[in-house]
Amino acid sequence: MPESPSPAQTSPDTATTANSAAEADAQSSTAASTSSATPAEASAPKRSRRGRPGYDRETLINKATEVFVSRGYDGTSMDTVARELGITKSAIYHHVTSKEELLHLAISRGVRALDSAVETESLRENVNALERLRLAVRASVVILIEYHHSVTLLLRVRGNSPLEREALEARRNIDAKVRALVEAAITEGGLRSDFTPGLITRLLFGMVNSITEWYRPSYPVDPETIAEAVTTMAFQGLEA
Numbered sequence: 001m002p003e004s005p006s007p008a009q010t011s012p013d014t015a016t017t018a019n020s021a022a023e024a025d026a027q028s029s030t031a032a033s034t035s036s037a038t039p040a041e042a043s044a045p046k047r048s049r050r051g052r053p054g055y056d057r058e059t060l061i062n063k064a065t066e067v068f069v070s071r072g073y074d075g076t077s078m079d080t081v082a083r084e085l086g087i088t089k090s091a092i093y094h095h096v097t098s099k100e101e102l103l104h105l106a107i108s109r110g111v112r113a114l115d116s117a118v119e120t121e122s123l124r125e126n127v128n129a130l131e132r133l134r135l136a137v138r139a140s141v142v143i144l145i146e147y148h149h150s151v152t153l154l155l156r157v158r159g160n161s162p163l164e165r166e167a168l169e170a171r172r173n174i175d176a177k178v179r180a181l182v183e184a185a186i187t188e189g190g191l192r193s194d195f196t197p198g199l200i201t202r203l204l205f206g207m208v209n210s211i212t213e214w215y216r217p218s219y220p221v222d223p224e225t226i227a228e229a230v231t232t233m234a235f236q237g238l239e240a
Helices: 012-036 039-043 057-071 078-085 089-093 099-122 129-146 148-156 162-187 197-209 223-236
Strands: none
Touching: 057 078, 057 099, 057 148, 078 089, 078 099, 099 129, 099 148, 099 162, 129 148, 129 162, 129 197, 129 223, 148 162, 162 197, 197 223
C-alpha cells in the first residue's frame, strides 16, 4: 500500500517554487542594498578584514632590534617600527610601553649573554689566566654572532639617555672583567708585560667588536670557525 507523504516531504515542483521565491527575495534584498549605497561605496573594492599579526614578544623584540640597527635608534620612531614590521603601533604597545623599553629589551639580551660568557670563563677552575682569557674571547665571538643585532646596538649607544648610560656602564663592567683576566695573565707570565692591560684589552675587543660591522647570517663561515680564527690571531699571530 503506498505511503502518504509526510509533512516534511515535498514534491519537486513544490521545492522548485520555494527555491525560486528565496532567490527572488535575495536578489531583491541585494538590489535594495546596492541602490541605497553611495556611488563611492558601490565602486570601492571590497576589503577583507585583517586579523592581528602573529608577533609574540620575542619576535617583536628581534624585529625591532633589526630596525634600530638598520635605521639608527635615534632616527627611528615607533611609527617607523610599526611600518617596517607591518603592524599597528597599538600591537607594539600591547607588549611594551615605549621605544625606550624596546631598546632596553633589545640591548639587555646581548649584555646578559656577553656578561655571562665572560664571567663563566673567568671563574673556570684548574686553568691558568691566559687560557681563561682565550676562552673568554672565544666565547664572546660566538655570543656576538648569536646576538648580532643586540650587541651591535650595545656598541652604538652613546649615553644620550639614562638607559644608554646604563648600557655603557654594563659595557664597562664586561671590559673590567676582561682586563682583570689580562692582568692575571701578565702576572703569571702568560702575556708580555711591555703592553699595558688596558691597551691589550682594547686591542682584543676591538678585533672582536669589529665583527658587528661585517658579519651577516649569510657569511659562508660558521661562528665556531670565526671564533677560532680570532683567538688564533690574537694569541698566536698569523705566522705559519
